[in-house]
Structure formats: structure tokens, C-alpha cells
Amino acid sequence: MTDPALTLVMVPPLSDETRTWPGRLTEAVPRIDVVCPEGSADIASALTGADAAYGTLTPELLRSAGRLRWLQAPQAGPPPGFYHPDLVRHPVQVTNMRDTYTDHVAAHTMALVLALARQLPRYVRDQAHAVWEPDWSDGAVVPLGEARALIVGTGAVGAETGRLLAAFGTRVEGVDPRVTTAPPGFERVLPPDHLDRALEQADIVVLTVPHTPHTEGLMDARRLRLMKDGACLVNVGRGPTVRLDDLVGALETGRLRGVALDVMEREPLPPDHPLWRHPGALITPHVAGAGPHAAERRFEVLVENARRFAAGQPLLNVVDKTQWF
Missing domain, CATH: 3.40.50.720 (NAD(P)-binding Rossmann-like Domain)
Structure with missing residues (x-):
């Protein structure tokens, strides 16, 4: 008997560089079902049954994510407010994109x-x-x-x-x-x-x-x-x-x-x-990370963590949520 599929929600908005990621992620990690909601109501509904998510979760969205066990932050250092008190208290494990730039x-x-x-x-x-x-x-x-x-x-x-x-x-x-x-x-x-x-x-x-x-x-x-x-x-x-x-x-x-x-x-x-x-x-206007291959490197982190999550293995770039990094 095969293990049931895990659900990962790609929280919008997706940028031009990430629009191909859902299909590529599903192909790379068949045990992961990738869901791409659009409207705010669809996001909350999708998160209800989600095991994992990529993106930013407001306190309101996090309350919908009763099963969530892993959240992949889109950046190495997400903007202020990402690690809000509700997220810090939530048992979800957060990983970031450090060492990609x-x-x-x-x-x-x-x-x-x-x-x-x-x-x-x-x-x-x-x-x-x-x-x-x-x-x-x-x-x-x-x-x-x-x-x-x-x-x-x-x-x-x-x-x-x-x-x-x-x-x-x-x-x-x-x-x-x-x-x-x-x-x-x-x-x-x-x-x-x-x-x-x-x-x-x-x-x-x-x-x-x-x-x-x-x-x-x-x-x-x-x-x-x-x-x-x-x-x-x-x-x-x-x-x-x-x-x-x-x-x-x-x-x-x-x-x-x-x-x-x-x-x-x-x-x-x-x-x-x-x-x-x-x-x-x-x-300089916050461009130190500019350079080729940045998006692909971030995708590789997401794929590797998805593989590890599906296999029950330790994730990369785990964050201490109380310290925000």
C-alpha cells in the first residue's frame, strides 16, 4: 500500500519566475500534490487540508491551516511581519532560502x-x-x-x-x-x-x-x-x-x-x-543579490525540502522562529 499524497499550497501571488514551479515540483516529487489557489477564499480553503505551504501566511490564513507542518519562506530574510506572533507559536516548521545568493x-x-x-x-x-x-x-x-x-x-x-x-x-x-x-x-x-x-x-x-x-x-x-x-x-x-x-x-x-x-x-x-x-x-537599491541563477537556486531548495518532507527526513535551512532566522 502506497503512502497517501501530501498537499503543498503555493500561496499567491506567484511571480513570473515562480509560475512554472508547481508543475516542475509535482514532476520532481510525485508524492507532493501542488495546489495553486487564486482568490483569498480559495487560499483559505486550500490551506485547510494542506500539509505544507510556500509563501507568506498572515495570521488569518494560518488559522485555516490546521494540518500545516512545513512552511517554506520565499526569501532568505523575509520582510518584517512574516514571523508574526501566531506563526512563532504555531508548531509548523519554517525553512528559508538562505545561501542561495x-x-x-x-x-x-x-x-x-x-x-x-x-x-x-x-x-x-x-x-x-x-x-x-x-x-x-x-x-x-x-x-x-x-x-x-x-x-x-x-x-x-x-x-x-x-x-x-x-x-x-x-x-x-x-x-x-x-x-x-x-x-x-x-x-x-x-x-x-x-x-x-x-x-x-x-x-x-x-x-x-x-x-x-x-x-x-x-x-x-x-x-x-x-x-x-x-x-x-x-x-x-x-x-x-x-x-x-x-x-x-x-x-x-x-x-x-x-x-x-x-x-x-x-x-x-x-x-x-x-x-x-x-x-x-x-x-545601491537593495540589489546585492542580483545575478544569474537566483530563481533556479531557490527552486532547488524548495524541491530538496519537498523531497525530504515527503520522506520524513530533516529539512534544510530550518529557522528558529523566535529569532527569525
Whole structure:
């Protein structure tokens, strides 16, 4: 006697890149019946008998999902509100899409670091006005071979960023609540209670941490004051980890050499925000993960977890719901 099929609901809306996933998932994992509801009433009805789901579940939808045992989040770090209190209390196991953009984000991070280290934001502004003013002073660049970098968050992206920085001769340390063994290129990884002291020593601080109850507002006015004079701050993790008003204040004092942000506390960054025009700021619009194969990598995570779920095996990328990652 064969085991009964399991039902997975693809919660709309589906993007153009995910519209082919239901058919491909059914073909790859025959024991999974994939349901694609459309209207809100259809979603609630489908979730009533669902064993698993892909997407975002509001508290109202979650109440319909009495049998739900697995929820696949569509992103590595879902937006605020995804891990609402009802979901945290629910026994459903949540998995995310971490480690699907590692190479892209690490490469973008290095681009931001190098841009700040070599004064590229200033020279790009000069180019826009046809200004030729080379800076040959000793302080014109951050010599990476003599610099210390602090990677706050040494998961997949942080570890790869540290490895790349080490290749330039940079001394790399990390801070992480879970990782205790130093990844390749790192001198050591410290627990979070060492962050304040580590900030005082770093020439380059890179944030790759997710948005969690503990990282919201991590870099506020107090911690920004702890940073070394002339240091650079790069954030490719999540916007709410850096208080933008405090960051503007830190830039106005001239203590920081520069900041490079791919993620903002408010997205999109309002057109009148001073960071757009500040000469010490480099802004990219949340594109660090851009690159080929991202959608296919996410689909591979979904398929592998569907196979494991159907076989009763441990899932990949399981989230601690109380910590949001």
C-alpha cells in the first residue's frame, strides 16, 4: 500500500519566475500534490487540508491551516511581519532560502568596500562635473593589506566576504551568535557581547546580519560613536539593523570615512533623504543579490525540502522562529 499524497499550497501571488514551479515540483516529487489557489477564499480553503505551504501566511490564513507542518519562506530574510506572533507559536516548521545568493552578495559587498577604500564615490561625483582633482595624500585610500575588518554575521555571506577580504591581506574578525569556529580567512569569531570592543578596532565594518528582534537598531548612535575614526561601514544584511538618522549624524561629524548601504531602514529611501546627496555615502537599491541563477537556486531548495518532507527526513535551512532566522 502506497503512502497517501501530501498537499503543498503555493500561496499567491506567484511571480513570473515562480509560475512554472508547481508543475516542475509535482514532476520532481510525485508524492507532493501542488495546489495553486487564486482568490483569498480559495487560499483559505486550500490551506485547510494542506500539509505544507510556500509563501507568506498572515495570521488569518494560518488559522485555516490546521494540518500545516512545513512552511517554506520565499526569501532568505523575509520582510518584517512574516514571523508574526501566531506563526512563532504555531508548531509548523519554517525553512528559508538562505545561501542561495552568497556569491552575488559577497561580490557586491566587495565592490562597495573597494569603492569606499579607493574614494570612488568622490571620483564619480567629480566625473559628473568634469572635475579633475586627484588625491595623492597618504589618507586618500584605505590600504586593505594593512586594514582590520569586522564582519558582523558570519553565516554564508559573511564567511565568503571575509575570505575575499583576507585575499587582499586584510585582517578579518567576525561576530556571530552561532558560529564559533573561524571560517577560512578569519582570525577569530567572537560572540555578540564582544561587538562593542571589536568596533573600536576595525577599519571596515561589514554587516550581513538578518533583521531579528536582537539586531533591530544594532548600529545606533552609541555604537556608531564606538567605531574607529576614519572607519567605513557597509550594510548588505537588512536595513532595520542601522538607524539612518543616527548614521547621518555620524557622517556629519566627519568621524566615518564613508558608508555604503544596499539596504535601508526605509525602502525605497525617500528622495529627500540626506544620504542620497551626502558625499560620504554610497547607495545601491537593495540589489546585492542580483545575478544569474537566483530563481533556479531557490527552486532547488524548495524541491530538496519537498523531497525530504515527503520522506520524513530533516529539512534544510530550518529557522528558529523566535529569532527569525
